[in-house]
Structure formats: structure tokens, C-alpha cells
Amino acid sequence: MLAVIVLAAATSTAPAVRAPAPSRHPISIVINGNALPIDPAPRFDKNVLFCPVRRTLIALGLPFNRYGSRLVTQVGSKTATLVVGSRTATIDSVQVQLDQPVQEDNGVIYAPLRFFTDVLGAQATFDRRSNVVTIVAQLVGRSDTGLSSTGSGYTRVGTVAAVDLLSNPPTLTFGYFSGPKTVSIAPNAIIEIEDVDANVTTPGELGDVRPGDFARVEMRKDGRVERIVDAFGSHDGRIVAVGGNEFVLDSGQVISPGRTVEVSLNGAAAGFADLRAGDMVAVRYNVETNEVREILASRQIQGTPVQNGLSVSTDATRPLRADETLHVVMRGPAGGSATFDIGSYVSNLAMRESSSGVYDGSYAIPRGANFDSVPVIGRLRVASGSLQAQAPSLFSASSVPPGVSDFGPDNNVTVNDNRPSIYATFSTDAVPVSPSSVQIVVNGHDVTSDAVRTSQFVHYLPAYGYPDGPVRVTVRVADGAGNAYTKSWTFFIRTR
Secondary structure, eight states: OOOOOOOTTOOTTOOOOOOOSOOSSOOEEEETTEEOOOSSOOEEETTEEEEEHHHHHHHTTOOOEEETTEEEEEETTEEEEEEBTOSEEEETTEEEEOSSOBEEETTEEEEEHHIIIIITOOEEEEETTTTEEEEEOSSSOOOTTSEEEOSSEEEEEEEEEEEESSSSSOEEEEEOTTOOEEEEOOTTOEEEEEETTTTEEEEOOGGGOOTTSEEEEEEETTSOEEEEEEEEEEEEEEEEEEETTEEEETTSOEEOOOTTOEEEETTEEEOGGGOOTTOEEEEEEOTTTOOEEEEEEEOOOOSOOOBTTBEEEEOOSSOBOTTOEEEEEEEOSTTOEEEEEETTTEEEEEEEEEETTEEEEEEEOOTTOEEEEEOEEEEEEETTEEEEEEOSSOEEEEOSOOEEEEEESOTTOEESOSSOOEEEEEEOSSSOBOGGGOEEEETTEEOGGGSEEOSSEEEEOOSSOOOSEEEEEEEEEEBTTOOEEEEEEEEEEOOO
16 A cells, blocks of 8 residues: 655645755755755756655665666565656556656656656655655654664664675675664575666675675565675766866766775776776665765776786677677686676676686676676685786776657658758667668668768758658667667648
8 A cells, every 4th residue: 555645735746846945955854754865966957846766766765677768676565666858647547647748867867756656655755944855654664773663574774884704604784873783694595686776786795785885685574685686877978177185987977986986097006196087997886875985997908918817818809689698708817716896787797617727707788787897807816815907908898779760850740841951860779870870761772871960860951852741760870889760750841
């Protein structure tokens, strides 16, 4: 059952909250009496108050599941769904109109406050003077220990403080508002590692759960742990500027590392001061607090150098797509235990020693994997200690085809110009469109050679006038991994 809604000072239609006068202080949010970290903070857009979806759902004790642009949560026996870019939410089959479409900004999903009231069933108020959003749920929510009841058992959530693999049984310790909480982990517990930005979930081991990540532990009523989901976020790109204790990526994302951040450069331990413009980085952060925990930096190196007695190479000569396989070879001291990482996305993939000092490993690209220009790092444990090295080439993968985000003239419109400008703009996830893949066909004729093609758009201006009537356009495009997409539409010309 959904919780009772009492939206203070609101009518039954829950009108949009109007923006207050500009404030120097960010909007803060309090969930069931607990203040959440303000980054990311709620924000106003077009006079509508938006709240971060993942953080708010988790603070309410509700699951957050993302499938591409679709977000799903479970409230009692009902399923609530959001779609990025849509202003319609659903509860089972019932549609609820929101004040504005759901937004995504730098990997953070925002929904209008109405979603948390009308859809999830919560009491919500906004104090303009203190700039505080308060949300209270009566039948859902978790205590200040991070523990909530799920009917069939319990769920504990929070930031991972420590992982003890040597205790019997192994344990996982959470840092939380009321102090650290330690959970014993049974050997048959299911462990999943989730990158919420790359939309990739992979099976893992307890050793893959890292301090600083946000984790959810599902337990039976007798306390036995059945499932652990270790979630983290990631940003990757090229550094375009470094200043103070911040750097800026080519996407415009500003990264402000905390004091506990771990930095590596080309597979070796480094400090923030070692980073420079032009470096490629993969940034791992906590999805609840937004705190940056790890920075893997790569700087162009020639050949296949030996680092720390190791060399690492891959067979990838282009971005890979779903169901293709990356092969990794590492050479170093014999008789060690070897693994490799793919940026911050996939960790501790096992390698076998195929011959003395030669270690082989592979990774099949799963559906949903999308990452661009990330390092492949090999790690080797030997009697004298641990070694690591980075492959000279960065690696990219894409399992989502590109799309057409805009085109013109629009479908089924009528224009009075017999030489109309015909165009399409492209959208991609991680791997950009290959301009050489772009093809445009108008009324059955391939006009690609006369068009302007880039990784962002294709534009064709006819050299002669078309007669009145329908004009059929087909655009075909593929990204660097070979994922293809076709868009067709028809418009009409009427000049008399």
C-alpha cells in the first residue's frame, strides 16, 4: 500500500512549488528526519522543484533500478516507473502527470517533487526561508541505522566503511548517521557490482566491494545475508583544465576530489598534483554522497612499455560492442596471481598463467556496457608483493546503438520550398558516431557524397528543386563500435 500523502499547504492537485528568490545557499533535503548530503541538491527549473531520484528513493528505503532511460521502484505491492525526458509517471498501469519532464544532468536523475508525493505517497513541504525540502513517509522508509523492513526480511544500506575478508565469516561494515554497523556475510551470498552511469551490473566477490561505495545488503528475517549490491558512479573523459583542487573534463563536468581520493597514473600510484590537461581519467564516486573516491588517469605512452616488471597489451583495435570479447595479455614474473581492471567499471577479472610469466584474460562485453577511452590495468600478486601496469591503448565499448535526436523537415509536415534543408542530428551514449558510417538517401537516391557529415549531424541541401509531393528521407548511422541505427521519415513539398 502506498503511504498516506499530506502535502502541507497544498491542494489535492499538488500544484508545482514556485521558485523562491535566489539564495546563496543550496537547497537541502531532509528525509524522515535525516539530513542528506547536499550534493546533488534539489533545484528549481521553470519554477518547478526537482529532487535527485536515486538519493531520495534510497533514503526512503525504496529500491532504485535503472534500465536505460527507464527508472523503476517498488512501493509496497505497486510498481512505480519514471522515464527520463517524460512527464508521465506510472503506478502499475495508472499514469500520473508530472509538472515537468524527468531530467538527467551529469548522470544524476531529477524528478519533480510531485513524483515523491502523488506517485510514492509521501508528505512533503518546502520552507522558502530556510531553503529546506522535508519529505516524510509513514509506511515506507528506513530508520537512522540504515535498516528497513521489506516484508520478507530486511535491507541495510549505507556507505561501505570496511571489508574484512580475513574474519570468519567475512564482514562488511557500513558508516552511517548513528555510527558504524557490521554485517556478517555468508559464503553463498549473491554479490553484484553496479556502475549506475555505465548502466552495467556484473557478478562479483566480496573483495570487489570497495570502501567508499554505496552498498545495499538484503537479509532474511534470521539475519542471513542473501544479496549484496555494491553501487558506484563513474565519469570519464579528457582533462581540459586543472586548477587548485579541481579539474574540468571535456564534457564540462567539474571534479572536486576529497582528501581520501586514490589517484593512479598509468597504473602507478600518484597524487592529484601529478594530473595535467590532456590526461584521460576514469573517476569513481559514491552515488549517495557524490564523493570522489578514485581517479584512474592515463597519459599517452608509446609501444608496450614495461612498468614495474610488467607489460600489458590488448587485442582491441576499435571500440567493441555487446557480445564481442576483449582479450588481455600480461607478461611478468612467473607463478603469480593475476587480474585486470577496465577503468573503474569492471575490477578483478581473473587471468590464468598460460605459459611461464604469460597471463591471459578476457572480458565479454555485456548488454548495457557503455564506456569510452578507459585504461586497462593488469595486477600481479607475487611473493615479493603486488605489481601493476597499464596497457598503452585506452579501451572503449558500446552496447547501445546511436539515435537521431532531431531531424528536419519534420515528419508529415508540408514545406513551400522545393530545395529544403534536410538534416539529422545524432545522439550517442559513450562511443561517438563514425562520420564515415553516415548515409542519407532521399527519394531512393543516395545523396551522401553531396552531404556534410560529422559525428554530430548530417546536412544535405539539394542542388536542384524537387517536384511537389512527398519526399522520403532515410538516414543510416553507426557508432565506432559498429552499432547501427536507421531513421526514415516523409515530408511534403507544395509550392503552388
